[in-house]
Amino acid sequence: MYTNFEKLDESKKERILNAALAEFARNGYRKASTNEIVKEAGISKGILFHYFKDKLNLYRYLYDYAIRTLMNDLYGKLTSDSSDFIERIMEITRAKGQMVLKHPELFRFIETAYLDDADEARSYMDERTALLLKEGQEKMLRGIDMSKFKDGIDIPMAMQIITWTFDGYGRTAFTKAKAEGADIDYQKIFRESEEYLKLLKKMLYKDDGGNRQ
Template sequence: MFSKFLNLDQEKQDRIINAAIKEFAQKGYDNASTNEIVKEAGISKGLLFHYFGNKKQMFLFLFDYCCELIAEQFYQRIDLTEKDFFTRIRQAILIKMELLTTYPELFKFIEEAYLEDSSEVRVEIEKKVKELSNINFGKIYEGIDFSKFRDDMDIKKILKIITWTFEKLSEEELLKAKLSPTHQIDYEKIILEAEEYFEILMKTFYK
């Protein structure tokens, strides 16, 4: 669908992507202006729609693009040979913080997409988020030494409880961000709170 855009030289692709990410991240889907995007990118509006079809398809393309770039960088950094479950999860959180510093605009766009209320894209984004969560949780669990967990409990249920705990923690922080004027997420606070849950969950589920 986006072959015309992907055939452009990298510099032009980057200009369009950066302009669109900036506009959507600052204003949200409904209020974002394609006029501002083409002005910032230095192209015509006709060309923008030639590449993406419409505003909705451009937004969904950008969401996939940002998530794929962050995932690629994440998996280049994480040590999947680390077999301890909680050590690996701690590592994942620290890498996310590092990437947040490196790609602040991309994370801002992804966060705004997660918080997006527009009926035009909400269902598609929720579907994509669910698919990404399932894929990433599957990868994060690969190669874990499950022998460290208690033998008197179902390991699948343990992992579900741990997953639900951190999903709920994320949901609460996203809701707080959604209700705040700036939509800012306090990642340092999340790390500290996650560490408290790590201690409780390790004492509960490890031998």
């Protein structure tokens, strides 16, 4: 569907993407203006819709582009050295902190999309997010040493609790910032997430951290 856009030279593609990311990040799906996007990108609206057909397809493309860029960058930084599930999540948390600085425009777009209530955009994002989370989880679990967990613990349930805590804290922080009209302090979120993960490690791991002598 996006073949014509993909054939563009990188500088023009980047100009269009950045203009669209900025507009949707500022205004959300419903209020974003394609007139503003084409004005900033230096193209006509006819050309924009030639590449993406309509506003919804542009938004979907941007969401896939943003998530894929961050996922590739994130899991590209994930080393296979640690077999510790919580350590691996903490490693990803630190990598996210670096990525906020590297891709601020993508994070602002995802932040807005994450809280957007437009039904026409929401259903697609939820479906894509579920697929990407499954893909990410498979990478997360590769080579994990389950013996680190305390004996008698339901390990899949424990891992789900860890994941829910990590995701739930981020969702709460995003929602609170939106309600207060404040900027999201990603560095604070990542620091506090690590503290919650360390506490869960003490609760769910063996006293020696599962390290075998």
